[in-house]
Amino acid sequence: MSVQLLFVCTGNTCRSPLAEALSEARGVSAGSAGVSAAAGDGAAPNADRALREARGLSLRSHTPRDVSEADLVAAERVVAMSPAVARRLCDDHDLASDAVVTWAIPDPYGGSLADYRWCLEEISAALDSLLASG
Template structure:
């Protein structure tokens, strides 16, 4: 079972949405999914707007934030960050993880890579746009992971 970790800053907006949406898309099959933040405080709920966006999509998620640490790095097979800065922060503290750390958009082959916009402090519409960006990348991620699994089974 592949272990995927989504990472953002505070683990209350983007990475919890990515975790919940990906889990809903894959129905928890073949993947263990978690999320964390490079500057998170343990035990915080997802932001109210992030929770509402997930609710609008019919996704239940009881989130409690986690600060990224060595244990989560070790647990992960694949670490997908929301921004290039998150990736660089991880590589600064955990250089041995370089082969498994990518921005989400980089990993799924989005031209020019780019960051997933941070909706923190924004309107519901900002959170909806961020969730759409995340979901588009997760659709590509699902395809890539299926292709990888097919190649590995040959």
């Protein structure tokens, strides 16, 4: 399945699923994955809570997963949530650095609800800029 945007973070429990949900809410086909996703985990509870409170959206059905070669081929644009994730994507999947859009959004994993709210707004602003740039 082809997606317009593929968001990649570390564990696919916070940043990338938030970005996916915000994109889909804007009518943009999106997916998310992680470079070190742990099987059996769900989305971080505070990520779901921040998204529900701010946008009325939910991550309750989200299942974290590792990024695959098929994901990278199917995506029109790959967005790494941090420079470290971008480097890992490029190293592990033999991607050119210019093939990945890199954001610098700190990982809120394990943080307070306020940390997740801040992260959500940072992702929203970065997404607005990305979509405006075409």
